[in-house]
Amino acid sequence: MVAERIARLFSGFPALPRGGILSRAIGANIKRHVEREWFGSPPHRLLITLPRPGGLAARPHDPRPVDPEHGRKILAGIMTLSGGALRLGEAGDPFDTPSPSRRFALALHRFDWLPDLVAAGSQEGHNAGARRALRLLDDWRRVFGRWNAFSWSGECLERRVFHLACAARTLASEGSDAEVADLTLDLARQARQLLKASDAPDRTLERAVTVTIAGCVLADRPGERLIDQGLKIIAREIDRIVLGDGGHASRSPEAGLELLFDLLTLDDALGQRGRPSPEAVSRAIDRLASATRFFTLADGQLAAFHGGEAVPSTRIAAALAHDDAGPRPPFSASHSGYERLQGASLQIMADAGIPATGVLSRAACAQPAAIEIVCGKDRLITSCGWSPEAGGAHAFRLSDAASTLSVGDGSAGRPLSGFRAHALGPWLVDGATDVQIKRHDAENGVWLDVVHDGWRRLGLSHARRLFLDITHDELRGEDSLIPIAPGDAAGPRRYLPFAARFHLHPDARASIARDGKSVLIRGPSNVGWWLRNDAVDVEIAASAHFDHGQARKAGQIVLKSQVRPEVGAKIRWKLTRAEG
Structure with a gap:
C-alpha cells in the first residue's frame, strides 16, 4: 500500500505531459524501484507469510x-x-x-x-x-x-x-x-x-487465474481468501481480455490458447472446492475453444500472429479435448480482426485488424494485412513467427518480417526501445490506426479487401485485395499503395522502393524459373505451387522462423518495385498449383 501511494505521487509529477508515454515510463520506473525496496523489506515478507496455511x-x-x-x-x-x-x-x-x-x-x-x-x-x-x-x-x-x-x-x-x-x-x-x-x-x-x-499489467487476468487456483489448493481460510481476491479480479478483467469471438485482446492466437488451458485448470479446481465456476469463466472457455478452432489451420497448428507461435497439434488437441465435438468455426473473427479463406487445397489466414495498443501491445507486431497460406497440409507462406520467448529480437516484429508489404527501410509501427521500453515494456507504437475490410463470399470464390493506414507518415495507405478462386484452386492478390492526399504528378519525382514479401516456412523451398519472375514453391509433400507476378524484380532471400524461441533458417520471396508517393503503385501476383 505504501509503495502504491508513493508511486502514484511520483507518476503524477506536474512538469510532465499527462498521459504521455514518457510520463508513464517515469512513473512506472519509480514505482518499480519503490516496490522493489518494499517487497524485500522484513515487514512485507512478514505480511505475505500470515496467516499461515493449514494444509x-x-x-x-x-x-x-x-x-x-x-x-x-x-x-x-x-x-x-x-x-x-x-x-x-x-x-x-x-x-x-x-x-x-x-x-x-x-x-x-x-x-x-x-x-x-x-x-x-x-x-x-x-x-x-x-x-x-x-x-x-x-x-x-x-x-x-x-x-x-x-x-x-x-x-x-x-x-x-x-x-x-x-x-x-x-x-x-x-x-x-x-x-x-x-x-x-x-x-x-x-x-x-x-x-x-x-510489472505486467497486460497479465492481470492470467495472474488472477493463477492466484485463484492456488487458493483452491490451500485449505481453510487462507485459501478461501485467495479465491475471493482472485475471482474479484477475474470478474473485472475477463470480458475485457476475452473478446466476443473468443480472441485474446492482445490478438495473439497462442495467448488465447494458453489462457484456455489456465481457465480449464481453474474450472477443475473450483469444482473440487465445491464452488461453481462464474458464468463469465464458463462463457470465456467456450469462446476461447471456438477461437482455437478458428485459428487452427489445415496443417494442425495455430496461425502465428502478434507474438504467437504455431504451437504443435498435440497441444491444441489437449486444449480442445474437453469439447472435441464443438461447432465448426466461422470464417470471420470480426472482434479479433482476422479473416479465413477456405478453398479446395488453399487455406489463407489474413490479419485484418488494428494491432493491440498500450499495455496489451508488448508482443504486438507491425504487420498489418499479413497472411499465412497452407497448401494442402503444407504451410508454405508464413511469418517469422516471433514470440516473447525469442527474447530481445524485436526487429522481427517489424513489417518486413511478415508476409505483407513494406515500404523502403521503414515499418508500419515500431516497438519502444531504451528507457521507455525498460520501464513499460516493448509496447508497439505508431502502428496502423484504421483498418477497413470488405469481404464477399461468392459461389465461385471469396473476395477480401484490407486497407490500412500504417504507412500514413509517407502519405500512403496499403490496400491488399485477395481473391480465392475455388473453381480453379488458386489465390490472386493485388497489393496497392494509394496516396492518402494525391499530389501533383507533374512535380518533382521522388521514388521509394517497396516490396511484397512472402516468408517461407522452414520446411518449404523455392526456386525462380527461367523467366526470372515466376517462383516455384514446394513443401514437405513435394506438391509444387507457382507464384507468378508482375513485380519489377524478384528475389529469394534469407530469413528466419522462430520455434519455441529458437530461430530456424528459412527463406523469403521478395517482389520488388518502386512507388511515387504522389501517384501510388501496385504489384499483382497469383498462387496456383503446378501441373503434375
Missing part, C-alpha cells in the same frame, strides 16, 4: 501435455530448458549454478520443469520425480526463498505459482510433515506476492 485441498489438473522423458533426464542429472542445458548429476543444485542464458534462468525459476519431472513415474513404490522435485524446491528455498528481484518478479512468479499449485498434492504425498508445511507456506507466500506484482 492442502484441491488437486487441479492442467490439461497441457507433459514430457516424462524430459523428467527422466532431470532424474539422470541433465536439465534442458529453453535451448540450454546444465549437467548437474543426480544431486546437483541448478539454483546455485550459473545458468547458460537468461531464457534458461527464466524457465528454471518459473519451474517449467516441474510438470515433466512429476510425470517421470514411480519407482519401487514411490514417485522418484516428486522426491527429486522436493529436493529442488528445497534448493530454491535455500537460495531464493526470502526475496530476490529476479526470482520473485511477476515474470517468474506467475508460472511458478501455477506449477506448484498443480503439483502440490503429488509432492505432498512424497514429503514429510515438515516438507509439506514448507511447501504450503511457499505456495501461500508466492500467491500473495503475485497479487501485488505490477
Whole structure:
C-alpha cells in the first residue's frame, strides 16, 4: 500500500505531459524501484507469510501435455530448458549454478520443469520425480526463498505459482510433515506476492487465474481468501481480455490458447472446492475453444500472429479435448480482426485488424494485412513467427518480417526501445490506426479487401485485395499503395522502393524459373505451387522462423518495385498449383 501511494505521487509529477508515454515510463520506473525496496523489506515478507496455511485441498489438473522423458533426464542429472542445458548429476543444485542464458534462468525459476519431472513415474513404490522435485524446491528455498528481484518478479512468479499449485498434492504425498508445511507456506507466500506484482499489467487476468487456483489448493481460510481476491479480479478483467469471438485482446492466437488451458485448470479446481465456476469463466472457455478452432489451420497448428507461435497439434488437441465435438468455426473473427479463406487445397489466414495498443501491445507486431497460406497440409507462406520467448529480437516484429508489404527501410509501427521500453515494456507504437475490410463470399470464390493506414507518415495507405478462386484452386492478390492526399504528378519525382514479401516456412523451398519472375514453391509433400507476378524484380532471400524461441533458417520471396508517393503503385501476383 505504501509503495502504491508513493508511486502514484511520483507518476503524477506536474512538469510532465499527462498521459504521455514518457510520463508513464517515469512513473512506472519509480514505482518499480519503490516496490522493489518494499517487497524485500522484513515487514512485507512478514505480511505475505500470515496467516499461515493449514494444509492442502484441491488437486487441479492442467490439461497441457507433459514430457516424462524430459523428467527422466532431470532424474539422470541433465536439465534442458529453453535451448540450454546444465549437467548437474543426480544431486546437483541448478539454483546455485550459473545458468547458460537468461531464457534458461527464466524457465528454471518459473519451474517449467516441474510438470515433466512429476510425470517421470514411480519407482519401487514411490514417485522418484516428486522426491527429486522436493529436493529442488528445497534448493530454491535455500537460495531464493526470502526475496530476490529476479526470482520473485511477476515474470517468474506467475508460472511458478501455477506449477506448484498443480503439483502440490503429488509432492505432498512424497514429503514429510515438515516438507509439506514448507511447501504450503511457499505456495501461500508466492500467491500473495503475485497479487501485488505490477510489472505486467497486460497479465492481470492470467495472474488472477493463477492466484485463484492456488487458493483452491490451500485449505481453510487462507485459501478461501485467495479465491475471493482472485475471482474479484477475474470478474473485472475477463470480458475485457476475452473478446466476443473468443480472441485474446492482445490478438495473439497462442495467448488465447494458453489462457484456455489456465481457465480449464481453474474450472477443475473450483469444482473440487465445491464452488461453481462464474458464468463469465464458463462463457470465456467456450469462446476461447471456438477461437482455437478458428485459428487452427489445415496443417494442425495455430496461425502465428502478434507474438504467437504455431504451437504443435498435440497441444491444441489437449486444449480442445474437453469439447472435441464443438461447432465448426466461422470464417470471420470480426472482434479479433482476422479473416479465413477456405478453398479446395488453399487455406489463407489474413490479419485484418488494428494491432493491440498500450499495455496489451508488448508482443504486438507491425504487420498489418499479413497472411499465412497452407497448401494442402503444407504451410508454405508464413511469418517469422516471433514470440516473447525469442527474447530481445524485436526487429522481427517489424513489417518486413511478415508476409505483407513494406515500404523502403521503414515499418508500419515500431516497438519502444531504451528507457521507455525498460520501464513499460516493448509496447508497439505508431502502428496502423484504421483498418477497413470488405469481404464477399461468392459461389465461385471469396473476395477480401484490407486497407490500412500504417504507412500514413509517407502519405500512403496499403490496400491488399485477395481473391480465392475455388473453381480453379488458386489465390490472386493485388497489393496497392494509394496516396492518402494525391499530389501533383507533374512535380518533382521522388521514388521509394517497396516490396511484397512472402516468408517461407522452414520446411518449404523455392526456386525462380527461367523467366526470372515466376517462383516455384514446394513443401514437405513435394506438391509444387507457382507464384507468378508482375513485380519489377524478384528475389529469394534469407530469413528466419522462430520455434519455441529458437530461430530456424528459412527463406523469403521478395517482389520488388518502386512507388511515387504522389501517384501510388501496385504489384499483382497469383498462387496456383503446378501441373503434375
